[in-house]
Amino acid sequence: MTTGYPLLRSLQISFYNWSVVPTQVSKFIGLDNYIRALGDEQFWTGMVNAAVYLVLTVPATVVIGLFFATLLHARMPARALFRVLFYIPVVTSWVVVSLLFKYLFTTNDGAVNWFLTDFLHFTSESIPWLEQRWTALIAISALGVWKSVGWCLVVFLAALSGVREELYEAAALDGANAWQRFLHVTVPGIRGTLLFVLVLQVIGAFNVFPSVLLMTNGGPAGSTEVPLTYMYKQAFSFLDFGYGSAMSFILAIFIFVISFLQFRFFGEKKEVGS
Amino acid sequence: MRANPAWAVVRFIVVAVGAVFMIAPFLIMISTSLEPNTSILPSPPHFFPQEFTLDNYVRAITENNFGGYFLNSLFVSVATTVATVAISAMTAFAFARFDFRFKNVVFSLLLAGLMIPGIVIIVPQFILAKNLGMVDSLWGLVFFYTAGQIAFTTFLLRAFFERVPHELDEAMTVDGAGIVRKFVGLYVPLARPALATAAVFSFLGGWDEYVWALTVITDPLKRTLPLGIAAFQGAHTTAWGLVFAASVVAVLPVVIVYVAGQKHFIAGIAAGAVK
Numbered sequence: 431m432t433t434g435y436p437l438l439r440s441l442q443i444s445f446y447n448w449s450v451v452p453t454q455v456s457k458f459i460g461l462d463n464y465i466r467a468l469g470d471e472q473f474w475t476g477m478v479n480a481a482v483y484l485v486l487t488v489p490a491t492v493v494i495g496l497f498f499a500t501l502l503h504a505r506m507p508a509r510a511l512f513r514v515l516f517y518i519p520v521v522t523s524w525v526v527v528s529l530l531f532k533y534l535f536t537t538n539d540g541a542v543n544w545f546l547t548d549f550l551h552f553t554s555e556s557i558p559w560l561e562q563r564w565t566a567l568i569a570i571s572a573l574g575v576w577k578s579v580g581w582c583l584v585v586f587l588a589a590l591s592g593v594r595e596e597l598y599e600a601a602a603l604d605g606a607n608a609w610q611r612f613l614h615v616t617v618p619g620i621r622g623t624l625l626f627v628l629v630l631q632v633i634g635a636f637n638v639f640p641s642v643l644l645m646t647n648g649g650p651a652g653s654t655e656v657p658l659t660y661m662y663k664q665a666f667s668f669l670d671f672g673y674g675s676a677m678s679f680i681l682a683i684f685i686f687v688i689s690f691l692q693f694r695f696f697g698e699k700k701e702v703g704s
Numbered sequence: 705m706r707a708n709p710a711w712a713v714v715r716f717i718v719v720a721v722g723a724v725f726m727i728a729p730f731l732i733m734i735s736t737s738l739e740p741n742t743s744i745l746p747s748p749p750h751f752f753p754q755e756f757t758l759d760n761y762v763r764a765i766t767e768n769n770f771g772g773y774f775l776n777s778l779f780v781s782v783a784t785t786v787a788t789v790a791i792s793a794m795t796a797f798a799f800a801r802f803d804f805r806f807k808n809v810v811f812s813l814l815l816a817g818l819m820i821p822g823i824v825i826i827v828p829q830f831i832l833a834k835n836l837g838m839v840d841s842l843w844g845l846v847f848f849y850t851a852g853q854i855a856f857t858t859f860l861l862r863a864f865f866e867r868v869p870h871e872l873d874e875a876m877t878v879d880g881a882g883i884v885r886k887f888v889g890l891y892v893p894l895a896r897p898a899l900a901t902a903a904v905f906s907f908l909g910g911w912d913e914y915v916w917a918l919t920v921i922t923d924p925l926k927r928t929l930p931l932g933i934a935a936f937q938g939a940h941t942t943a944w945g946l947v948f949a950a951s952v953v954a955v956l957p958v959v960i961v962y963v964a965g966q967k968h969f970i971a972g973i974a975a976g977a978v979k
Binding site: 501504513518519521530531533534536544549588637639665666678679681 | 712715718719720722723725726729730732733745746747749825828830831908912913915919937944947948951954955959963966970
């Protein structure tokens, strides 16, 4: 009820040239807001940026999370401590970590530039990370991966403990090496969880918001704007509620279709949720 | 598997290196907050403070009404936690143990609420808040945070209540216990771990939330910590030591709640994710 009502209301608002002043009558303009969004170059720049963010973050997060989960699944010293350390970025507020990464990606003498130039000797010049489109997206993506690896790790750890030990032993007896055991026992064993993590990560990528707002605020010149930062500005800086609603609806439909397709392609058995 | 010792050492080192990458940014944050502010960043970055001072902490806490932000956040998070746990315990109990008309429809709606990211409905939510007079008020934050959390916690608690054995329920019926006594005397005590999980989630949710607070709070006196810190950074663009001192103070309770409630937290994530 708390989500259903606003959702319908959102649909209604998106058909109007909504007036913020209560005494003025809002004008019904049908699909005009939707047509406007689909022809708005800035909106599409945002969608492309979100897609780039998705490509840079989702595979990396899932692979790194699964990698460390597999390693941590075995008994080792300080295992609980490691789990806590990996998870701390997840519980830290977006505001704090976004500002922290803004600081780390500072152009002159920032920690990341120090690491790449003086430590790894990867390049000799400082990279102006947040001052140009693609490098800024890389910086924002680095934050995205760093912040959600711990979540993937914990979810995968829980799933791994559900895979039966005998299956590994049987595979080992059949002469399967570690990689083959991983592919043929682990992956099928946590298939449902993999799908769940993938779908949530993709949804999360299209909803990237506070990190962009705080690290670049969409700049320079709107080049790192993502759908939600643009929507938010239209709605709350320019008070164009109708247009903002229409954009969030397009985004919601888009996310819904993508999630549906992922379930269609990757999920034979529906075992998400309980 | 029967691990050979060399492989175990390699594995440990790889995990340790990964953990260093997760923690290094925090070390830089803490040591920056403990050093005097300079306009030039130290290069290489300091993972441990070289020149120790508490100035930034003193300034962060005494200036800029930071104490007020802290109290606002504390109030909002605690009230959200109490409301969320109380309400979702009752709704989850209803879903787990009663049959009523459209039960499945209502539950599906609840699950749909889980899938829809809050930001998509931020515009109508704002209009609703305005009509209810809940803009620029801490109680308003509590109301909307609670509304946003209930779906997840109900989902979490329902699964737990369903596992309470029917025999216990029936035994209490034989003893003449009514619904209220069963709820208070049987279900709530048995569900204590799940309630703790729900509490940890809703506390952290309220403590870290930024976007909604940014949208509805305009009075500087009513800022919560995330708003306060973001505004801090805007006002002192180069005073990173100050910004990070405030951040450390804001993150500390989160780390404490998380480490103390770790077991419950992980149980909650696992319950949501694994089959």
